[in-house]
Amino acid sequence: MCIPSEQQYTLIPWELVLNATKENWKEKRESLSPRDKKIQPRRYLGWDIATSEHGDYSVFFILERIEDKVYVCDYEYMKGIDLPVQRERLAELVSQWNVGKICLDAGGIGRDSAQILARKYGDYMVEGFMSSTTSKHEICGKMLSCFQEGSIIIPNDELLMKDINSVEKVYSKAGNITYSSPRINASHGDGFWSLAYALRACGWKTGESIKILSQSQESLTEQTIFNDRTKRNAEKDRNKDSKKRARSLF
Numbered sequence: 001m002c003i004p005s006e007q008q009y010t011l012i013p014w015e016l017v018l019n020a021t022k023e024n025w026k027e028k029r030e031s032l033s034p035r036d037k038k039i040q041p042r043r044y045l046g047w048d049i050a051t052s053e054h055g056d057y058s059v060f061f062i063l064e065r066i067e068d069k070v071y072v073c074d075y076e077y078m079k080g081i082d083l084p085v086q087r088e089r090l091a092e093l094v095s096q097w098n099v100g101k102i103c104l105d106a107g108g109i110g111r112d113s114a115q116i117l118a119r120k121y122g123d124y125m126v127e128g129f130m131s132s133t134t135s136k137h138e139i140c141g142k143m144l145s146c147f148q149e150g151s152i153i154i155p156n157d158e159l160l161m162k163d164i165n166s167v168e169k170v171y172s173k174a175g176n177i178t179y180s181s182p183r184i185n186a187s188h189g190d191g192f193w194s195l196a197y198a199l200r201a202c203g204w205k206t207g208e209s210i211k212i213l214s215q216s217q218e219s220l221t222e223q224t225i226f227n228d229r230t231k232r233n234a235e236k237d238r239n240k241d242s243k244k245r246a247r248s249l250f
Helices: 014-019 025-030 034-038 083-097 110-121 133-149 158-166 190-201 215-248
Strands: 007-010 043-048 058-066 069-078 099-105 126-129 168-171 177-180
Touching (some): 043 083, 058 083, 058 190, 083 099, 083 110, 133 190, 158 190
Parallel strands (some): 043 099
Antiparallel strands (some): 058 069
């Protein structure tokens, strides 16, 4: 009997990566009408975490949605930087770019950072991404769709482009799917994963099919969250007052 060997394919072909560099984020923003320029942009941050001086890169990606596309408006590779310093840099980027949502790798060394950021910015703004076969398949599928549809624009940067092109979809003999990346110039597909997290931040709930929400939908969602929190806080205050009154009777 013939047993098929493991097979692997480049997830995002070089032609798609190259095609995604043909527009420029700054030029696109300049081409907007004065009315559109006044609209506060929604931006999304992805963070793939690493700290080793000789291992993977830690990468920040910031996306902005303009009309029906998402543009990379900033990104940063770093190596061998302590996590507290990286979190300080993230805070600077959040403030500088008016970031509305953050998604970061919450496995391994990223777990504490995810919890710290959730306490600082709120659960509604921060998603700690837990890697699994299903979740990886989901974000990789979203990345591929964006490049196939031409709905994402990236800088013409060789390291970044090779990073995105490096991730392979691997089919095992048993038919299982995994994703891997060879190490290129010390990177291990780090830019790919950070960009994938930023794209995920454009969505909303964990486990749901990712879609880019309209700004009105985002505003409605955030207002709903705010109202729910207000109601819960008011209920807690009423419960505290009731307990105080009950104690005063004894």
